[in-house]
Amino acid sequence: MRNQILKDENDRVDGIYKVTGKAKYFAEYELPGLTYGVLVTSTITKGKITSLDTKAAEKAPGVISVLSHLNKPSAPAYEQEGGPALKIFYTDKIFFNGQPIAIVVANTFERATYAASLVKATYAKESFNTDFEKAVSDASSKKLQGQPDYKRGVEDAYKTAEVSIEEEYHLPIETHNPMELHGIIADWRPNNQVTVYAKTQGVKATQGTIANVFKIPIENIQVNSEFVGGGFGMALRTWPLEIATVMASKHISKPVKVVITRMQMFTMVGNRPAAVQTIGLGAKKDGTLTGITHRAFGETSVYENFTEGVVNMAKFMYQCDNVNTQYSVVPVDLGVPIWMRGPGEATGAFALESAIDEMAHALDMDPLVFRTKNDPEKDQQRNKPFSDKNIKEAYRVGAQKIGWSERKNKHGSLVDGQWKMGYGVSIGVFNANRGRASVKGILKADGSLVLQSATSDIGPGTGTGMTLIASKLLGIPVDRIKFELGDSSLPPAPSQGGSATLSTVGSAVNDVCVSLKSTVAELAANANMDATSNFVDVLKKNNLPSIEVTKQSQAGKEREEFSMYSFSIHFVKVKVHSLTGVVKVDKIVSVGDSGTIVSPKTARSQMVGGAVGGVGMALTEESIIDHRYGRYINNNFADYHVPVNADIPEIEVHFINKPDPHINPMGAKGMGEIALIGFSAAVANAVFNATGKRIRTLPITPDKILA
Amino acid sequence: MQSSDKKQNQGDSRRDFLKKSSLITAIALTPSVAVKAAESQADERFAELFEKIPLNLTVNNKPYTTSIEPRVTLLDYLREELHLTGTKKGCDHGQCGACTVHVDGERVNSCLSLAVMNEGKKVTTIEGLANGEELHPMQAAFIKHDGFQCGYCTPGQIMSAVACVNEGHTGSRAEISEYMSGNICRCGAYPNIVDAIVEVSKGGVKA
Numbered sequence: 001m002r003n004q005i006l007k008d009e010n011d012r013v014d015g016i017y018k019v020t021g022k023a024k025y026f027a028e029y030e031l032p033g034l035t036y037g038v039l040v041t042s043t044i045t046k047g048k049i050t051s052l053d054t055k056a057a058e059k060a061p062g063v064i065s066v067l068s069h070l071n072k073p074s075a076p077a078y079e080q081e082g083g084p085a086l087k088i089f090y091t092d093k094i095f096f097n098g099q100p101i102a103i104v105v106a107n108t109f110e111r112a113t114y115a116a117s118l119v120k121a122t123y124a125k126e127s128f129n130t131d132f133e134k135a136v137s138d139a140s141s142k143k144l145q146g147q148p149d150y151k152r153g154v155e156d157a158y159k160t161a162e163v164s165i166e167e168e169y170h171l172p173i174e175t176h177n178p179m180e181l182h183g184i185i186a187d188w189r190p191n192n193q194v195t196v197y198a199k200t201q202g203v204k205a206t207q208g209t210i211a212n213v214f215k216i217p218i219e220n221i222q223v224n225s226e227f228v229g230g231g232f233g234m235a236l237r238t239w240p241l242e243i244a245t246v247m248a249s250k251h252i253s254k255p256v257k258v259v260i261t262r263m264q265m266f267t268m269v270g271n272r273p274a275a276v277q278t279i280g281l282g283a284k285k286d287g288t289l290t291g292i293t294h295r296a297f298g299e300t301s302v303y304e305n306f307t308e309g310v311v312n313m314a315k316f317m318y319q320c321d322n323v324n325t326q327y328s329v330v331p332v333d334l335g336v337p338i339w340m341r342g343p344g345e346a347t348g349a350f351a352l353e354s355a356i357d358e359m360a361h362a363l364d365m366d367p368l369v370f371r372t373k374n375d376p377e378k379d380q381q382r383n384k385p386f387s388d389k390n391i392k393e394a395y396r397v398g399a400q401k402i403g404w405s406e407r408k409n410k411h412g413s414l415v416d417g418q419w420k421m422g423y424g425v426s427i428g429v430f431n432a433n434r435g436r437a438s439v440k441g442i443l444k445a446d447g448s449l450v451l452q453s454a455t456s457d458i459g460p461g462t463g464t465g466m467t468l469i470a471s472k473l474l475g476i477p478v479d480r481i482k483f484e485l486g487d488s489s490l491p492p493a494p495s496q497g498g499s500a501t502l503s504t505v506g507s508a509v510n511d512v513c514v515s516l517k518s519t520v521a522e523l524a525a526n527a528n529m530d531a532t533s534n535f536v537d538v539l540k541k542n543n544l545p546s547i548e549v550t551k552q553s554q555a556g557k558e559r560e561e562f563s564m565y566s567f568s569i570h571f572v573k574v575k576v577h578s579l580t581g582v583v584k585v586d587k588i589v590s591v592g593d594s595g596t597i598v599s600p601k602t603a604r605s606q607m608v609g610g611a612v613g614g615v616g617m618a619l620t621e622e623s624i625i626d627h628r629y630g631r632y633i634n635n636n637f638a639d640y641h642v643p644v645n646a647d648i649p650e651i652e653v654h655f656i657n658k659p660d661p662h663i664n665p666m667g668a669k670g671m672g673e674i675a676l677i678g679f680s681a682a683v684a685n686a687v688f689n690a691t692g693k694r695i696r697t698l699p700i701t702p703d704k705i706l707a
Numbered sequence: 708m709q710s711s712d713k714k715q716n717q718g719d720s721r722r723d724f725l726k727k728s729s730l731i732t733a734i735a736l737t738p739s740v741a742v743k744a745a746e747s748q749a750d751e752r753f754a755e756l757f758e759k760i761p762l763n764l765t766v767n768n769k770p771y772t773t774s775i776e777p778r779v780t781l782l783d784y785l786r787e788e789l790h791l792t793g794t795k796k797g798c799d800h801g802q803c804g805a806c807t808v809h810v811d812g813e814r815v816n817s818c819l820s821l822a823v824m825n826e827g828k829k830v831t832t833i834e835g836l837a838n839g840e841e842l843h844p845m846q847a848a849f850i851k852h853d854g855f856q857c858g859y860c861t862p863g864q865i866m867s868a869v870a871c872v873n874e875g876h877t878g879s880r881a882e883i884s885e886y887m888s889g890n891i892c893r894c895g896a897y898p899n900i901v902d903a904i905v906e907v908s909k910g911g912v913k914a
Contacts, residue, residue, distance in 0.1 A: 011850055018858030019846040019865060021793015021833035028792035061750040061758075107750075109787060110778050179797045179805055179859040179893050229795070229859030230893050262798040459857030459894050605853045605896060612895025637802035637891060644888040646881075648897040 009471070009478045010601040013463045014227070023227045025180055026197040031187055031255040035064055037248050038112040039241055039260065040102040040119045041267070042094045045630030046128035046333050049092040049101060049121055056118035057104050062111035065252050066119065068102035073247040076215040085303035088240035089247060094123065095303040096335045097130075097630040098267030103244050105256055128333040130630040132274040132299045133170070135330045146298060146307040146327040150315055152380065157291030157322030161282025164291075165358050169279065169351035170697040172622040173299065174272035176340050177642060178458075180229020181262065182239070182269045186246040187255035194246065195222045201235040202495025203454050203488040209238035210246055223488035231458040232613075233339040234269045236497050241268050266635040270338030271623060273299035273329075275310060275347045279355035282322075287365050289320040289374045294352060298344070300329040301336040308344030314352055315381040316563070317429055318374045323381075333630060339497065341613055342676040345430055350617075350698060353426035353681030358694065366409055367425055367685065368395055379563035387562035388660035391427065394569040394591040397654050398425070401589040402571035411692040419575040421586070422690025428677030432564040432594070432660070432669040433500035434507065436554035438491035441470075441512035443520070444546040445539040449476050451512065452484045455493035455505045459609075460672055461602030465502050466509045468599050469666060473513040474535075483509075491550055499566065499670025502598060503663060508553035510665040515549045523547075558662045566594040568607070568674035570614070570682040576690045581702030583687055585615050588651040590679075594669040595660035603671060607653040610675020616643045617676070618683035619699050764825045766791065767835025777823045781815075782806045784822035785832060793833035793862045797891070804890030807863035807870075808832050814870035816889075833862035836869070845869050848903035856894035864890045868904050877908035 017023035042049075054066040067073045069089050077083060078090040086095055094101075102119050106112035135141040158164045185197040194216070200206045203223040211218045228235065241260060249256040260268060275298050282291035294314035300306045311325035342349075360367035372392055378385050399405075407423040408414060414421035442450040451470060457463055463483040471478045484490060493505050520535045527541045539547065571589040576582070590607045597603045620641035624634045634640045659667025680698060687705070688694045695704050759774040766789060775784065782799070785791045785808070794817055797805030801819040808817045809831040817830075836843040845868050848854070855861040867890045871877060876886035883904050884897070892900065 008851070012853060012855075014858070015850040015853075015855075016842075018855055018861045019833075019842070019849050020837060021791070021862045023858050024792065025795075025859065027796075028786070030790055061754060108776075109783060110776055111750075114778075177893055178857065179795070179803065179891065180857070181796060181798075228857060230857040232893070259796065262800065262802075461856070601853050602856075605856055605894075605899060608898055609856055609895030612897060613893075636800055637798050638800070642891055642893060643895070643897075644891060645884040645897040645900065646888040648884070648895070651898050 010599060012461055012602060013467050013478065013483065025227045025229050026185060026199045026225060027183060027257060027259050029185055029197045031185065034255045034257055035105050035107055035252065036109040036112040037103045037105045037245055037256045037258040038116040039100040039244065039258065039264065040104065040116050041264065042097060042099040042101050042121070044094055044123045044125050045097040045130060047094050047123045047125040049094065050124050051122045052102065053120040054102065057115040060111065060115035060118055062106040062108055063115045064105045064107065064254070065248065066102060066104050067244070067248055067251060073251040075213050075243065075247055077213045086240055088244050095301065096267065096333055098264065100241050100244060100268065103248050105248050105252060128630055130333050130625050131627040132330060132332050133276060135332055136276045136297045141330060143297070143328045143330050144305065146329040147311065149324070149326050151324040153322035154291070155324045156280060156293050158280040158282030158293055161290045162284050163362055164280065164282045165355065165362055166278065166280040167355060167358060167696060169277045169354060171275045171347055171350060172698060173274045174340060174617060174621045175266050175623045175640060176232040176234040176270070177265060177640065178230025178232055178234065181259050182234070182265060183257065183259035184242045184245050185255060185257045186249040188246065188249040188253065192216045193220050195224070196246065198223055198225045198242070199228055199235050200225045201228070201231045201456050201458055201497055203456065203486060204492050205495045206238050207488040213243055214246065221488065224486065225456060226486040228456060228458040232341045233343065233497065235458065236338060236495055239269050262637065263635045266623060266632045267335050270336065272340035273306065273337035275299065277310070277348070277351040279351050281355050281359045283359055283363060285363070287363050287370050287373050289318050291322040292318065292320050293324050294348065295326045296348065298327065298329045299337060300331050302331040302333055304336040305329065306337045308339060310344040310348040312345055313348050313429055316376065316379045317352070317427065319376040319380070320374070342673045345673065346617070346677045349426065349428055349678040350680045353678050354684050354696065357424070357681070357685040357688065364409070368399055368404065371395065371427070382563050384561065384563045387564045387662040388595060388658070389565070389567065390593045390656045390658060391567055391569070394567065394593045394656055398569045398571045398589050398591040401652050401654065402573060402587060404571070407689065411689050414690070416575065418578050420578055420690040421573065421575050422686045422688065424572045424574070424682040424684065424686030424689055426570050426678040426682035426685060428568040428570065428674045428679065429565050430499055430670070430673040430677055432566050432663055433498045433503065434555040434664055435494045435500050435504040436552060437493035437505045437508045438550060438552040439505065439508035439512045440491050440548060440550040441516050442546050442548040443516050443535060445536055445544065447476070447536045448480045448482070449474065450482050450484065451509060452490040453493045453505050453508065454488055454490040455485045455501055456496040457485055458496055460501070460606050461599055462496070462501055462505070464602050465599040466506060469506050469509045470513050473510065474517065499672040499674070502668055503670055506598065506666055506668065507664045508551055511551040511553045512549055515551055516547065519547055519549065562662045564660070564663055566669040566671060566674045568592050568678065570611070570679045572682040572686045574683060574686040574690055576687060576705060581705035583619055583700055583705065585649050585683065587649050589654070590651070590675065591654045591656070592671055592674065593656040594671045594674060595658065595663060596667040597655045597657045598666055598668045603655065604653045606671050607675045608651045611651050611679060612643050612648055613676045614679025615647060615683070617698060618680040622699050760823055762823055762826060764827065765829045767831060775822050777821060779822045780818050781820040781822045781825055782817040785817060791832050791834050795859055795862060797860065804867060805860050805863040807866040807890065809866060809870065814867050833866060836865065843869065844907050845903065848907045852899045852902040852906070853896070854900040854903045855892070855896050860890060860892045864892065864900055868900065871904060872908050877904060880905065
């Protein structure tokens with residue numbers, strides 16, 4: 001079946017499992033004696049639990065155990081002083097509404113769910129604030145430095161520029177909402193042997209966290225996570241609910257499965273933090289940028305700090321001698337945020353890329369001309385050359401594909417009946433990371449190759465990319481290569497985040513293949529065979545069923561010499577209904593400048609997916625809280641609007657597809673983040689071009705257009 | 708309504724009594740008694756007698772006869788009892804479409820259907836779509852057009868896509884998009900999904 005279907009070597013290697021329902025995600029493993037855990041959550045936002053009545057739950061049918069801070073299930077690290085403030089079941093403190101306070105374990109999901117409804121808590125309430133914007137504007141609220149202040153040249157130079165703008169931009173909380181609900185299966189066996197089936201972006205990270213909390217050797221813990229139903233950042237850490245599940249399994253000596261609800265996805269597993277940002281830009285009348293100031297406030301929690309790269313882009317993305325940035329975080333009584341696709345850079349890019357468009361308008365320049373004019377020759381922040389950058393070419397390609405020549409610089413010029421049309425552009429940029437990873441390669445005399453690494457695939461197509469790298473290097477057809485991942489016992493690799501997997505793990509795959517190739521050449525020489533002999537013949541001649549090699553790979557000095565980034569240009573055409581204020585994205589062209597494209601089909605899909613996420617960020621996504629109660633009020637897919645099929649127009653993706661000569665052996669850079677970074681600004685800029693309305697608060701909903 | 712409420716109340720008190728009687732049987736009134744009651748399968752025997760009701764249905768052309776608590780959804784029955792885990796749980800509220808299956812040939816959100824409501828019905832899940840080793844054309848088209856990334860919404864998308872073609876809602880890309888908007892894909896594979904459906908609706912993609 002497999003060979004028959006993989007007609008194209010660029011097809012996803014695990015596609016066959018995904019279209020037949022055979023791909024197993026964490027909740028789908030059958031374990032003998034499996035039990036079901038359901039979490040009971042706090043109904044207040046801040047305070048202390050004063051009583052917890054679990055009797056009714058305990059005597060409900062099928063219930064095996066109810067765990068909470070009352071019986072403190074064993075977790076040695078939590079028994080000590082220090083560590084995280086939110087030590088689940090080791091604190092009676094409530095830090096946010098919806099915090100897990102107990103777990104009910106029963107022999108069926110329905111029984112656990114019913115019994116969980118019988119647990120009754122009483123609280124001593126304290127006053128709280130979940131309103132981030134209020135905290136930002138309140139001079140007395142706590143503000144913490146999120147990143148050292150940055151200054152190049154004159155501070156706030158924009159204020160004295162020939163032309164200057166200063167504007168404030170607001171982003172709401174967004175929620176990752178991968179389609180797969182979060183959770184874990186934990187199976188604690190005698191002698192402290194633990195197996196978990198996790199939804200994680202890093203099997204090694206999950207393994208390490210469990211080892212730390214339960215103080216057992218890392219080798220005792222097996223983490224399996226072959227298929228992950230999306231993450232977008234929320235599975236980059238092991239959440240308290242996962243620790244609670246492991247505790248429960250240890251306590252009752254049975255495997256326990258927890259799958260949280262969609263409502264709990266809003267409170268328990270992080271969000272993209274809200275932000276308030278001010279951008280000041282100064283320019284000469286000829287369009288030369290003379291000052292950039294970016295000041296940002298990001299949301300964090302009171303019990304754990306979270307920071308991200310909101311103001312990074314302003315420091316290097318434009319040629320400008322005077323730049324200063326400031327980034328503070330402001331705690332509110334909500335669950336701690338976590339990186340969401342594009343992370344802080346996407347937040348910052350909405351502000352910066354909107355402001356760049358506003359400046360072009362103030363100068364009465366075509367935004368593309370203004371952007372091209374200020375395209376940096378080198379990275380002024382680090383005072384280094386870029387390893388590779390083709391922004392001007394990307395602007396040209398995208399402009400031609402979207403039909404930029406149809407655009408009128410005067411807003412509101414293009415009208416089609418009741419619809420006003422507009423074009424927008426923005427740039428996205430993200431650090432082209434490369435970490436350290438190990439890969440094992442097993443080359444077999446039957447002509448096949450197995451590659452192994454404890455990396456993850458949350459959807460981008462890790463296995464497909466790695467297979468293509470190996471296939472190209474060793475000349476082995478893709479259907480004879482198997483790339484194994486999502487298993488903590490395999491050679492170590494970092495978590496899948498920060499657009500680094502292809503660069504990091506791919507480099508190790510490259511090194512393994514190069515090494516296997518030279519081993520085959522040596523074996524050929526030993527057997528007096530021609531150096532170009534097929535490896536199957538060489539192995540057979542040497543009576544070897546297989547040869548294997550493990551390589552660790554990491555970046556070298558090149559990272560000290562060059563500044564390495566991936567870039568994307570987003571072009572958007574929108575139409576805005578003049579009576580209802582509805583915005584429809586009519587056409588999207590995204591151009592990726594991220595080095596060699598290793599896996600063209602999955603790379604294109606990743607860019608398409610980023611654009612879809614960007615449409616949501618721009619037009620519909622907002623996690624809304626009723627600040628009287630500190631609760632999310634749109635915590636479901638009916639009220640939190642992620643884009644659906646009908647929201648998405650034709651999307652064209654183009655790649656510059658030139659190898660970055662310095663980044664890694666493939667010349668390939670990551671794309672997961674740049675696919676989304678900046679996109680929301682392209683939409684806002686297009687809406688302005690269509691209507692003359694500059695919307696600086698996401699999402700761009702009809703009420704804001706009509707206001 | 709009144710009579711069913713009454714029934715419900717009786718059920719509750721009976722269950723409560725049964726649980727208590729299992730406590731009495733177990734003698735010692737320690738917190739671990741509940742554990743013992745569950746482990747001794749007492750709850751199962753009582754549930755079998757009083758709480759479960761018989762169900763006959765066909766899933767992927769295979770007949771099943773069981774008895775089941777009425778509160779179990781078709782989705783959880785498929786996943787947890789039959790281990791047909793291709794059908795996914797994405798929201799449990801009928802808002803995302805990941806649990807889409809065919810019931811008597813029509814697409815249904817299996818999370819919004821209690822298993823017992825499907826007495827005598829024919830259910831088809833993603834596992835029953837291929838003809839043996841031969842993929843359904845829609846499955847092949849999803850691979851060809853890369854109509855997914857993480858793959859979690861995919862079974863629901865494919866079941867919906869097959870229904871969308873059967874319903875005749877493939878007149879244009881816009882019509883396909885409209886009739887596929889009950890299936891959310893957070894990875895954002897929508898244009899590729901439409902490409903796959905267009906090709907299948909035109910009779911292309913032979914597996």
